Amino acid sequence: MTGSIIIFYLLAALTLGCGILAVSTRQIFRAAIYLLFALIGIAGLYFWLEYEFIAAVQIVVYVGGIVVLIIFSIFLTHQAGEKLPRQRLDRKIFAALAVFCGFALTMLQVYQHEFYGSEDTGEAPTVANIGRRMLKVDDGGYALPFEVISILLLAALIGCIVIALREKKEIKELPQRPEDKKP
Amino acid sequence: MEPGLYHILFISAALFFIGVYGFLTRRNLITMLMSIELILNSVNLNFIAFNKYLWPGKMDGLFFTLFIIAIAAAEAAVAIAIIINLYRSHQSIDVENAEDLKY
Numbered sequence: 001m002t003g004s005i006i007i008f009y010l011l012a013a014l015t016l017g018c019g020i021l022a023v024s025t026r027q028i029f030r031a032a033i034y035l036l037f038a039l040i041g042i043a044g045l046y047f048w049l050e051y052e053f054i055a056a057v058q059i060v061v062y063v064g065g066i067v068v069l070i071i072f073s074i075f076l077t078h079q080a081g082e083k084l085p086r087q088r089l090d091r092k093i094f095a096a097l098a099v100f101c102g103f104a105l106t107m108l109q110v111y112q113h114e115f116y117g118s119e120d121t122g123e124a125p126t127v128a129n130i131g132r133r134m135l136k137v138d139d140g141g142y143a144l145p146f147e148v149i150s151i152l153l154l155a156a157l158i159g160c161i162v163i164a165l166r167e168k169k170e171i172k173e174l175p176q177r178p179e180d181k182k183p
Numbered sequence: 184m185e186p187g188l189y190h191i192l193f194i195s196a197a198l199f200f201i202g203v204y205g206f207l208t209r210r211n212l213i214t215m216l217m218s219i220e221l222i223l224n225s226v227n228l229n230f231i232a233f234n235k236y237l238w239p240g241k242m243d244g245l246f247f248t249l250f251i252i253a254i255a256a257a258e259a260a261v262a263i264a265i266i267i268n269l270y271r272s273h274q275s276i277d278v279e280n281a282e283d284l285k286y
Contacts, residue, residue: 008186012194019198019221023205028214035217038198042224045194049235054248058227061252066220066259073213073263077270087208095207103200110192117237125234125245133242142246149253156257163264 008048015041026083028074036067053127191232198225212266212276216259223255 015038022034039062046055123129137143198221205218227248234244270276 005184005186008190012190015194016197016201019201022221023201023209023214023218028211031214031217035220038221039224042198042228045191045228046231049191049231051231051235051245054227054231054245057249057252061256062220062224065256069259069263070213070217073267076267077213077276084209084211084214087210092208095204098207099200099204102203103196106196106200107193110196111189115188115237118240120240122240123242125242130242130245133246145246145250149250153253153257156261160260160264163261163268 004048008045011041011044011048014038015045026086027081028078028084029071029080032067032071032074035070036063039063039067051125053125053130188232188236191228191236195225195228195232198222198228210278212269212278212281213263215278216262216266220255220259223251227251 018034018038018041022031022038025031025034039058043055043058043063046052046058123133133140134142134146202218202221202225205221206215209215209218230244230248230251234241238244266276269281273280275281
């Protein structure tokens with residue numbers, strides 16, 4: 001057992017344990033925090049695989065962006081300390097059964113399959129290589145998907161603004177909402 | 184045992200099915216979105232593992248992962264905008280209360 005192997009198993013345990021807790025806890029804020037640690041565990045696995053750029057992107061986008069967004073939306077839509085309603089037991093049992101069967105089937109297939117890889121080490125995944133490949137326009141370049149993704153992000157930005165916009169009429173009605181009258 | 188491709192595939196398959204379990208049992212839109220994030224991450228881990236162990240000389244899996252992360256960020260932002268808008272009109276983000284979305 002070298003240090004690298006121990007770190008791998010620790011990261012795997014962190015990821016899977018926090019993943020299980022994130023889908024099973026009944027307090028939604030804790031679920032978000034467990035999700036945060038599961039994503040950090042995956043970023044650690046990327047570091048362990050020596051894909052540092054992807055690990056950094058994972059931390060910046062997922063941990064710094066999406067989880068913060070989720071936590072904000074929890075604050076906007078839930079009362080503090082409120083627990084999620086308990087799920088029906090039969091639904092839980094059938095979901096666990098289906099998931100277990102699917103997992104067993106997948107792992108059976110994976111372990112029966114022999115993977116053959118290539119041995120060449122052409123391009124190392126360094127930031128310089130990634131940047132060069134990302135903006136290359138000829139064979140094997142990713143310039144077109146890069147532009148399409150930027151259009152998609154622009155569309156998502158405009159879409160969010162359109163969804164979040166309120167009609168003028170609604171703003172006038174706002175003080176008369178029932179929960180504002182209560183106190 | 185020295186960790187290799189099969190170990191990473193085990194982790195990503197387990198993470199995928201944890202996400203599926205959460206998606207099947209949860210009835211709250213935000214927690215369902217969290218399950219989807221877990222599923223997307225397991226796919227990313229798969230791409231990176233295949234890239235690392237089977238085609239170390241290429242970077243296609245890495246680019247797929249990058250684009251999936253970008254799409255996931257856009258998807259999460261739009262989904263949360265919809266969820267908050269739904270909460271404004273229904274005062275609830277339960278999927279059972281959201282069924283008149285289809286009319």
